[in-house]
Amino acid sequence: MTRDELQREFIGKIQRCIDRYQPILEEQFRVDLGRVVAKPLIVGEFIDHCFAKGREQLRRETLAKHGREPTSLRWAMYRLEELVTRPLGSMLTYARFWFPEFIMKSVSNPSAVIVSFLGWSKSDFMKPTVCLDQWTVHELAHNVWCCLANDEFEDHDRRWRIWNEGFAHYVADVSMRHHYPSNVEVDTDWSGDREDGKCLLAAHIQDQGKKALISIPGSWRTLDTAASE
Numbered sequence: 001m002t003r004d005e006l007q008r009e010f011i012g013k014i015q016r017c018i019d020r021y022q023p024i025l026e027e028q029f030r031v032d033l034g035r036v037v038a039k040p041l042i043v044g045e046f047i048d049h050c051f052a053k054g055r056e057q058l059r060r061e062t063l064a065k066h067g068r069e070p071t072s073l074r075w076a077m078y079r080l081e082e083l084v085t086r087p088l089g090s091m092l093t094y095a096r097f098w099f100p101e102f103i104m105k106s107v108s109n110p111s112a113v114i115v116s117f118l119g120w121s122k123s124d125f126m127k128p129t130v131c132l133d134q135w136t137v138h139e140l141a142h143n144v145w146c147c148l149a150n151d152e153f154e155d156h157d158r159r160w161r162i163w164n165e166g167f168a169h170y171v172a173d174v175s176m177r178h179h180y181p182s183n184v185e186v187d188t189d190w191s192g193d194r195e196d197g198k199c200l201l202a203a204h205i206q207d208q209g210k211k212a213l214i215s216i217p218g219s220w221r222t223l224d225t226a227a228s229e
């Protein structure tokens with residue numbers, strides 16, 4: 001098989017995971033995630049996406065702070081920043097994703113689970129993909145959070161990220177586990193922050209029951225204050 005065919009086949013596997021788990025999550029959390037697609041990471045597109053988010057953020061911040069749109073001078077300065085940082089951004093994106101690993105990112109319009117194939121050799125495609133179900137559900141869980149809390153990554157601090165990742169991990173590693181086929185493995189090797197987030201969620205669910213999961217994206221801040229007292 002050619003590289004393109006291998007890539008297409010891999011993307012197909014993720015799309016099947018999306019199609020299988022999206023309705024389950026939508027029913028459980030009573031949300032509509034809209035159309036979600038699987039696609040390969042294209043560096044230029046990814047950078048554009050980040051800059052589009054940056055522009056949105058600049059607009060929101062200026063509106064909140066000064067009650068008006070950014071001035072044309074401010075836009076020109078931002079445009080210049082973009083031009084200067086674009087090549088650097090491309091290089092960093094390559095460096096960041098230059099691993100023969102499954103790295104997924106969720107973006108919007110349409111919502112997509114993106115896989116970086118940068119640096120993959122043909123044999124990387126042959127590696128067993130027993131964790132794909134879990135990883136796909138993890139990304140979908142981020143979308144669930146987004147729908148429930150109606151917020152975006154860019155607006156938040158580290159505590160939000162810990163809760164947000166914890167939620168995605170709890171959903172994918174614990175609460176959806178019984179939906180996975182028996183040959184599926186669940187990856188447990190996560191960084192400290194991710195583990196911490198998952199533990200915060202687990203403690204809350206143990207205390208309040210499974211139904212409490214749905215309220216976390218909207219109420220994590222209060223729970224976080226309670227947990228740190």
Ligand SMILES: [Zn+2]
Nearest residue numbers: 138142165168
């Ligand atoms: Zn995540």
